[in-house]
Amino acid sequence: MHILITGAAGMIGRKLAERLVRDGGLNGKPIGRLTLTDIAPPQAPTGFRGQVEARTDDLPAPGVAQSLARGRPDAIFHLAAVVSGEAETDFDKGYRVNLDGTRALLEAVRRTGDGYRPKFVFTSSIAVYGAPFPHAIPDDFHLTPLTSYGTQKAVCELLLADYHRRGFLDGIGIRLPAICVRPGKPNKAASGFFSNIIREPLAGQQAVLPVREDVLHTHASPRTAINFLIHGAGLSREQLGARINLAMPGVCCTVSEQIAALRRIAGERVAGRIRREPDALVDRIVSGWPTRFDARRALALGFRPETSFEDIIRIHIEDELGGRFVQ
């Protein structure tokens, strides 16, 4: 089996490649070949005994998508995207990468023809939703994105569903919830604090909380996000039906509950490293985000979220900190 990952140099892309190598297979078939591509050089995962190609590509550039499809990957994990903030500040770049890049890949798959029909896993986002929201967002809630990024993701979901319906590929769109705890340095994303207030205190650092503690949000760990992508790749056309773009379940809790979970796991001293610094701008941005999902379809299809925010913290300590944190 040949697997292609776009956006392979990103956090999810790297973890997905490592996981696939660790599993050795996908959907019960051994993985013999791995193609990793990104605008930044992707790292080949260690321990893989098959053929691996790590490519540096500008996906929407002429000929790139075709050259990726020419390898006829059996499964494509399409993660490559300009992130939310950049898609908002650079209108042209956002549309070029997030819309034109995805469309180029879909078209390259379609034009390969000759019976080629790969599994195509697209990472969408809860940014496809726009406020105002009901108490919990049902599976049949409309997509009214309030960012260019969300628009591009929603457009690609529609294209994917049409290419799937026409039989050019077997598609699934996974609307990932907020990934928490994101490893690495604190970043400037407005959503960064959800991870910062857990990761930094566990590393002995101070973290800033810019919003009120009653802010509610839905989270999944990086490990679970990868599980979602792999589980999605294993679902058949028959299982999915016509509605192939799915909101994922997650752990829905308030910031206050996040902090309480941190306190239970790591103690008062760690939880004490969070400094409250209300920021009206962040507060306003966050208030436009979806909070709670009634992700019945995904649950019925076997997608499994963590069961508590404590699980999410434990996974971070296991996967990123080697089981230890700074008391």
Next chain:
Amino acid sequence: MHILITGAAGMIGRKLAERLVRDGGLNGKPIGRLTLTDIAPPQAPTGFRGQVEARTDDLPAPGVAQSLARGRPDAIFHLAAVVSGEAETDFDKGYRVNLDGTRALLEAVRRTGDGYRPKFVFTSSIAVYGAPFPHAIPDDFHLTPLTSYGTQKAVCELLLADYHRRGFLDGIGIRLPAICVRPGKPNKAASGFFSNIIREPLAGQQAVLPVREDVLHTHASPRTAINFLIHGAGLSREQLGARINLAMPGVCCTVSEQIAALRRIAGERVAGRIRREPDALVDRIVSGWPTRFDARRALALGFRPETSFEDIIRIHIEDELGGRFVQ
């Protein structure tokens, strides 16, 4: 005021141009200039005293959208589209005209810059919805089109909303219900029979009904469809809010109620010209269509449908038959 109509040679395009000329203005401002464009030569409406340009254009071809935007129309009615059946049989053409053509026009508007921000009225369709449906489709129901045409319309709605949000234009998307009674010859569209069973008997001709009489559908006359477009052009940003794509209200009735209305208006003999010839394929296609809308937002914004199917028949007799029909 300068008005641009794309798809100006089509039924709605022609009627819209005639109506604007008859009104002499839009949103309280006199119309001094009219640009009509279509892939087939549009006819200049009679009686217009301003400047009129009737162009034959292939909208997605390089430079065409820019040349249309260069005239800085104050209002754009974008009706040009490959119809549902053709977009399904010719995948490339559907995406080229319905998606790339619309995007080219949006981009041409954006790139004009220099404070240019026209009113942009986009004709969408109830094809953006896909079965299964609730009893009545609410305004916040998701878009899961089951045709390439519906996909293209839904994608353009999303793009329009983003261009609107970014301030490049003042957009509104109008999801027109089934237009009934369509003038002209019976066509092969699966939805054609809704019009055929009224138009043909009134013209003394036999009509074929291919579905069961309990089939439910929502209708608007051509006159009302034009009203919707003109009313939409008059709504402000503040009135519309962030959700600029709107399902329209209409007359919801069964085929049996359509026929009863025809009988009341034109008599038993006219209604007797309908021949039942069940067609399993048409029945299957129609069963996937949306039936009933709970179009609260449009009603609250002042869009007015006909109040009965009899009104729809009377409008056809007035507007198309000069007030007379074949007894």
